[in-house]
Amino acid sequence: MAITSANQLELLQTAEAVAREKMIDPDLVIEAMEDSLARAAKSRYGSEMDIRVSIDRKTGNATFTRVRTVVDEEEVENYQAQFTADQAAPYFEPGKNPDNFWTREGTPIEDFSGRPQVGDVFQERVPPVELGRIAAQSAKQVILQRVREAERDRQYEEFKDRAGTIINGVVKREEYGNIIVDVGRGEAILRRNEKIGRESYRPNDRIRAYVKDVRRETRGPQIFLSRTDPQFMAELFKMEVPEIYDGVIEIKAVARDPGSRAKIAVISYDNSIDPVGACVGMRGSRVQAVVGELQGEKIDIIPWSEDQATFLVNALQPAEVAKVVFDEDATRIEVVVPDEQLSLAIGRRGQNVRLASQLTGLDIDILTEEEESKRRQAEFNARTQLFMDTLDLDEFFAQLLVAEGFTNLEEVAYVDVDELLSIEGVDEATAEELQTRAREHLEAANKAALDNARALGAQDSLIEFDGLTPQMVEALAKDDVKTLEDFATLADWEIAGGWTTQDGQRIKDDGILEPFSISLEDAQTMVMTARVMLGWVDPTELETAEEAGEAADQEAGV
Structure with missing residues (x-):
């Protein structure tokens, strides 16, 4: 032709x-x-x-x-x-x-x-x-291929800005457990791990889901849906509660065990509006509408607070909390509850404490009052024995130091002498003798640790690195970290410890210097300093990165 x-x-x-x-x-x-x-x-x-x-x-x-x-x-x-x-x-x-x-x-x-x-x-x-x-x-x-490409581009442009929103669609078919959904001018996929519990759908069923991601791929734009994402519940509340849509009430955090239970933290910027009551609605009408969409998922609505301890107490509802104890870096927290509240605080299969941890972003340890009392007594006895052994004190005097808040030899050796004099029965001569004994013991311990580290092969480049004590160098050498180059290759979590999530379970990663209370931030600083000293990192680039990070934090309101 x-x-x-x-x-x-x-x-x-x-x-x-x-x-x-x-x-x-x-x-x-x-x-x-x-x-x-x-x-x-x-x-x-x-x-x-x-x-x-x-x-x-x-x-x-x-x-x-x-x-x-x-x-x-x-x-x-x-x-x-x-x-x-x-x-x-x-x-x-x-x-x-x-x-x-x-x-x-x-x-x-x-x-x-x-x-x-x-x-x-x-x-x-x-x-x-x-x-x-x-x-x-x-x-x-060629024409069909070009038309398909144009159609894919059109679909991507139409849906790329809808990520993070709720979309309605009609079920077309099921493929290997995944649901293909007709969303108007395109198809979306609801993977089987993004469905709530044992949800099942038949062709032509109507479905509502959260647009989790929109990606441009070779076979066309892929629209990924989710009904288990925490933001799906947040968006449902935004649809049901006008105050959230208008910005009067804000959702600060969401944690879900899809199909079973969820916690949502809200705050009101209008003192005349109760955020929890507004989300519950008249006779529970608003929250029930969300519960119905989520297949009966139980939802705890709690007030958000800037004070972490208060927020955590709210997050552990309905359990009652007797005491909250933060550690120094405030990333791990101990919660003490009455003995009869332990099972309620933990929840079935740890559900309540797990959701509270997700909501607050903190690692939570639950203790009963009896367990906490035993632990505190064990710590008291251990510190008492430490002072008795190292400072050659009798039990009464050692207990007196512990009761005054002294926890280790460094505090005794280098504290201002006036703090020792404030202890009843301690005069200047006694205070001076205490500090002398503590310093001599520390110097001997440092020398022994340093000698052992050298025997293990620790090099001067590592020993002389600022920020590492002899005991830290010894611990590093025992872990086959013997030079500054070895130290510079470590990741921050290898030094300070951390947590890894595998198959939904949090697994503890022990750090080499974790017993010395090295934080992740300190570990990052030490590693980067070592890399700069070795010439692996340009210090000007490091400063530029830090400035950019500070600027980003300021924009985010951190």
């Missing part, structure tokens, strides 16, 4: 019909046709030729053009699409053929008094090709 004999208006009508069906720009369909015809022409005239096809948007007339570009003689690589100025000169004259024309920098050339210049483009009309069966099939595949 020759293009010149085809119904040219039908060509345009076909393009418009395809564009309407796929909801894309008709020009994209015509451009796909032009590309397919150009490929067919190359198979006829030669694949090395630069053949271009232009379809008139009004008449449907297809024009085939061969394009050649003027290049320097040493740069000619394709003689079918490039030629030198000397080779181009015979074609460089006006009126020789009205179907051929020259352009320079995209503008038609009108002055032919000179010679062709590098970069000039010569275009000459070539006869249209005959589309055989194979060529026609190839052209059809």
Whole structure:
């Protein structure tokens, strides 16, 4: 079939019909046709030729053009699409053929008094090709491919800004446990691990889900849905509670055990509005609407507080909390509850404390009052024995030091002498003797640790590194960290310890220097300092990164 004999208006009508069906720009369909015809022409005239096809948007007339570009003689690589100025000169004259024309920098050339210049483009009309069966099939595949790509781009542009929102759809089919959902102008996928409990759906069922992510992939835009994401519940509350939508009430944190139980922390910026009551609604109407959508998931609505201890007490409801104890870096917390409240605080299979931990972002240890009392007594006895052994004190005097808040030898050795004098029965001579004994014991312990570290192979570069005590160097050497280079290769969690989540379970990672109460921030600083000293990191780049981090924290209101 020759293009010149085809119904040219039908060509345009076909393009418009395809564009309407796929909801894309008709020009994209015509451009796909032009590309397919150009490929067919190359198979006829030669694949090395630069053949271009232009379809008139009004008449449907297809024009085939061969394009050649003027290049320097040493740069000619394709003689079918490039030629030198000397080779181009015979074609460089006006009126020789009205179907051929020259352009320079995209503008038609009108002055032919000179010679062709590098970069000039010569275009000459070539006869249209005959589309055989194979060529026609190839052209059809090119058009379909381009149309699919355009349709994917349109879908991605439409849904990319809907991530983080709730969408309604209709179930189309199920594939290996995953639900394919018709969301209007595209398809979305609800993976089986994103479904609540044992939810099951049949074709044509209506479904509401949270758009978790929209990604552009080779097989088209992928719209990933979720019904287990904590933000799904937050968005449902935003739909049911006008005060949240208006910004009067804010959802500060959400934790879920999908299909079973959830906790949501809210705060009101209007003193006249109770955030918990507003979310519950008249006779529980608002919260019940969310519970119904979440397959009966029990929801605890708690007031958010800037005070971490107060917030944690609220988060552990309905259990009653007797006491809250933070550690120094405030990332781990101990909660003391009455003996009869222990099972309620922990919850079935640890659910209550796990959700409270997710909500507050803290690692929580639950202790009964009896357990805490025993632990405190054990700590008291251990510290008493430490002072008795190292300072050669009797039990009463050692207990007196512990009762006054002294926990280790460093505090006794280097504390201001006035604090020792404030202890009943301690005079200047006694205080001086206590500090002398503590310092002598520490110096002896440091020397022993340093000697042992050297025996294990610790090098001076590590021993002299600022921030490491002899006992720390000894611990590092025992773990085969013997040089500053070895230390600089460590990750912060390898030094200070941390937590890893595997299969939904939190697993403790012990740090080499964790017994010395090294925080993650301190570990990061020490490692980066070592890398700067070794020349692995440019200090100016480090300062720039720190400034950028501080600026980001300020923007985030940290």
